[in-house]
Amino acid sequence: MNDTEVLQIFRETQALLEGHFLLRSGLHSRQYFQCALVLQYPRYAEQLCAALAAKLPKADAVISPAMGGLFVGHEVGRALGLKHIFAEKNAAGKLELRRNFVVGPGERFLVVEDVVTRGGRVQETMEIVRQRGGNVVAVGMLVDRSGGQVGFGVPLRSLLQLNIETFEPATCPMCREGKPVVKPGS
Numbered sequence: 001m002n003d004t005e006v007l008q009i010f011r012e013t014q015a016l017l018e019g020h021f022l023l024r025s026g027l028h029s030r031q032y033f034q035c036a037l038v039l040q041y042p043r044y045a046e047q048l049c050a051a052l053a054a055k056l057p058k059a060d061a062v063i064s065p066a067m068g069g070l071f072v073g074h075e076v077g078r079a080l081g082l083k084h085i086f087a088e089k090n091a092a093g094k095l096e097l098r099r100n101f102v103v104g105p106g107e108r109f110l111v112v113e114d115v116v117t118r119g120g121r122v123q124e125t126m127e128i129v130r131q132r133g134g135n136v137v138a139v140g141m142l143v144d145r146s147g148g149q150v151g152f153g154v155p156l157r158s159l160l161q162l163n164i165e166t167f168e169p170a171t172c173p174m175c176r177e178g179k180p181v182v183k184p185g186s
């Protein structure tokens with residue numbers, strides 16, 4: 001699956017929008033991406049995650065950070081015939097492994113996420129695996145929004161690199177053209 005095909009699916013499902021957006025950071029952008037809108041269609045989720053899975057090295061299991069990573073982890077697990085477990089936020093907002101999920105000693109994990117910008121949640125998930133004696137063999141994500149900046153010390157695979165240009169309102173070209181700004185759903 002090439003970038004054009006991936007982008008086409010993102011646009012068809014309205015996951016990738018073009019316009020004039022006010023982001024939570026206060027910055028403006030011409031594009032807005034909401035991964036959940038593509039993953040709401042299981043057929044697309046399956047197709048995209050199979051393409052991501054094909055890029056990942058051999059492993060014993062898949063782990064993802066909830067919520068965003070859940071569907072991607074599940075579908076990557078399906079494509080590779082591996083189990084998928086997940087880490088979830090506790091009351092303090094920190095990721096933890098619950099529900100009697102087990103990381104075996106030496107078990108080789110793929111850490112899988114939907115979208116990575118700074119990679120904090122991926123890093124936390126990697127630590128959970130390692131604290132329990134497991135190994136992280138690679139990190140996989142549908143969309144890398146880090147601009148190639150993020151690194152985890154293990155092989156990194158993404159289906160698409162998406163660099164969304166942002167503008168300060170004062171210097172935003174769409175504002176200058178008088179285009180109304182839209183605040184997309186969070």
Ligand SMILES: [Zn+2]
Pocket residue numbers: 020028029169172173174175176181
């Ligand atoms: Zn603007």
